[in-house]
Amino acid sequence: MAEPGILRTILDVSTLIGGVIAVVGGVTAVVTFTKNAKLKRAEWLYNLHAKFYESPTYKPMRRIIDYAPQAEIGRLEASLTQGGDDELAESLVDYLNFFEFIASLWKLNQLKLREVAMVFEYYVLRLRDHEFVMTFIETEGFESLSELIDRLAGRKAQKSR
DSSP, X not given: OOOHHHHHHHHHHHHHHHHHHHHHHHHHHHHHHHHHHHHHHHHHXXXXXXXXXXXXXXXXXXXXXXXXXXXHHHHHHHHHHTTOOSHHHHHHHHHHHHHHHHHHHHHTTSSOHHHHHHXXXXXXXXXXXXXXXXXXXXXXXXXXXXXXXXXXXXXXXXXXO
């Protein structure tokens, strides 16, 4: 029969080993979760990048907002001030809805501001260069996008100091 001191030592060592295994398992789970969350965000960013830059859906409006060709910008502004019920205005709404979705993911902490900035900052901030577009954003319920524009602009101002 084993001595009570040896049994107690075996029990203590077993408890210690069990605790170490539990801690290692917990740390492994946290690390795995973090990696999977980063991977998921990277997949979202890739899909959003492909949707915005590679598909033809947003290219015409992206060109208008970025290069501001006088005739098309004039038509877009006139359309929005007259009710915005034509294809050009609808194209802008689709464009803004895309960025509103990005802004919503950011506000839900599904995307980080740094990640959004790395992929979309230029085009989001380009919206500020057209006063009539900003008025439309503010009056037509694009609250998350408006907040994202402000945050990206503030971030860019801090970086340039």
